[in-house]
Amino acid sequence: MSDAATAETAVHPPSPGFLAGVAGRLSAESRVVEGEPLARKTTLGVGGRARFYAEPATREDLCLLLRQAEKCGIRVYLLGRGSNVIVPDEGVDGLVLRLQHAGWRGIEAGEDGRIWAGAGVRLRKLCGEACRQGLGGLEFLEGIPGTVGGALRMNAGAMGGWFFDLVEEVHLMTLGGEEKKCPKETLRYDYRICHDLMDTIAMGVYVRAPSRETASAIKRRLAAYQEKRAESQPRESSAGCIFKNPEGGHAGKIIDELGLKGKRVGAAEVSAVHGNFLINRGGARAADVIELVRALQEEIRRRRGIELHPEVLLFGRDWRDVL
Ligand SMILES: Cc1cc2nc3c(=O)[nH]c(=O)nc-3n(C[C@H](O)[C@H](O)[C@H](O)COP(=O)(O)OP(=O)(O)OC[C@H]3O[C@@H](n4cnc5c(N)ncnc54)[C@H](O)[C@@H]3O)c2cc1C
Numbered sequence: 001m002s003d004a005a006t007a008e009t010a011v012h013p014p015s016p017g018f019l020a021g022v023a024g025r026l027s028a029e030s031r032v033v034e035g036e037p038l039a040r041k042t043t044l045g046v047g048g049r050a051r052f053y054a055e056p057a058t059r060e061d062l063c064l065l066l067r068q069a070e071k072c073g074i075r076v077y078l079l080g081r082g083s084n085v086i087v088p089d090e091g092v093d094g095l096v097l098r099l100q101h102a103g104w105r106g107i108e109a110g111e112d113g114r115i116w117a118g119a120g121v122r123l124r125k126l127c128g129e130a131c132r133q134g135l136g137g138l139e140f141l142e143g144i145p146g147t148v149g150g151a152l153r154m155n156a157g158a159m160g161g162w163f164f165d166l167v168e169e170v171h172l173m174t175l176g177g178e179e180k181k182c183p184k185e186t187l188r189y190d191y192r193i194c195h196d197l198m199d200t201i202a203m204g205v206y207v208r209a210p211s212r213e214t215a216s217a218i219k220r221r222l223a224a225y226q227e228k229r230a231e232s233q234p235r236e237s238s239a240g241c242i243f244k245n246p247e248g249g250h251a252g253k254i255i256d257e258l259g260l261k262g263k264r265v266g267a268a269e270v271s272a273v274h275g276n277f278l279i280n281r282g283g284a285r286a287a288d289v290i291e292l293v294r295a296l297q298e299e300i301r302r303r304r305g306i307e308l309h310p311e312v313l314l315f316g317r318d319w320r321d322v323l
Helices: 004-008 018-022 059-072 123-132 148-154 215-232 251-257 286-304
Strands: 031-037 049-055 076-078 092-097 107-109 114-118 167-174 179-183 200-208 237-241 268-270 277-280
Touching: 018 031, 018 059, 059 092, 059 167, 059 200, 107 123, 114 123, 123 148, 123 215, 148 200, 251 286, 268 286, 277 286
Parallel strands: 049 092, 076 092
Antiparallel strands: 031 049, 107 114, 114 200, 167 179, 167 200, 237 277, 268 277
16 A cells, blocks of 8 residues: 555656647646646545646637547546545546636526536535525535536435436537537436436536525525534535445445444544544545445445445546455
């Protein structure tokens, strides 16, 4: 196992041509670098560097980066707010793209109850805008600390609502740089997954608010949800629920019943507040978190005969390789 310092400085094999191929062709506002640290770009705060990292400012720049990556045989990964990912200590051997520039953070509410939100818009912001417009039914998104792009890929949900309940049309770019407008009916989605976004990039979405309400009624519901979260979720760094809930059960409840709250590997710990949250006590390595996931999974399988599957993604890798 490598220590955090080694992970931070991990060097990926050189790829001549990628940076040279985009140099001077991207707009001045786009950013592309080699060896960018990723830990601080995630809520859990662990992991190494991206071999290449870019924040394109425009669709044209996104397309150029994708085509150059394809040409150089470099894999592409999308990072939103990083609130549902664990970056491995060895980093990510590919091009990590983040739709972080203001151009991806536009919100526009129409008269008809439809709202356009760019992939880089934070869910909290989307919720706030809907509330200002008197558009109800988006409140469940408020406490989910991700972006629209991440919420689409994950079909994020809370308090009985799912992101795809709201979706009307998603605007995508394929890894080959082709733009597509996909009505909801054409997309395949399920519990915490949109299959069609596994290998494509969501650029933005039209959502439709389920109801028109007064801002004060919406605010009341928001306050109730906030209170519920504050009582039931830890404040420490985490990546949200680590396991998907098994059919008919709750992963957090099982962990609690088995007395596994507080279990620790290095600085990674099962939260005492919510058993399905693994928290970073400060200075945790991805290897600690992965080992804790493995240990929990194994103990729950042994004592309850239940197979839990991670909801949090291992960024750039497959859980099957490490569990
Ligand atoms: C305290 C806390 C509470 C949470 N509560 C909830 C909850 O109640 N419900 C819930 O569902 N989740 C919850 N989460 C998890 C997380 O916030 C959601 O999954 C969120 O939707 C992830 O968005 P993100 O922008 O952070 O995505 P990331 O974590 O950055 O990425 C997640 C996945 O989305 C992909 N992705 C990101 N942007 C794009 C894009 N533009 N196009 C295509 N793919 C993209 C990434 O490649 C990755 O596969 C919580 C997390 C924390 C830390």
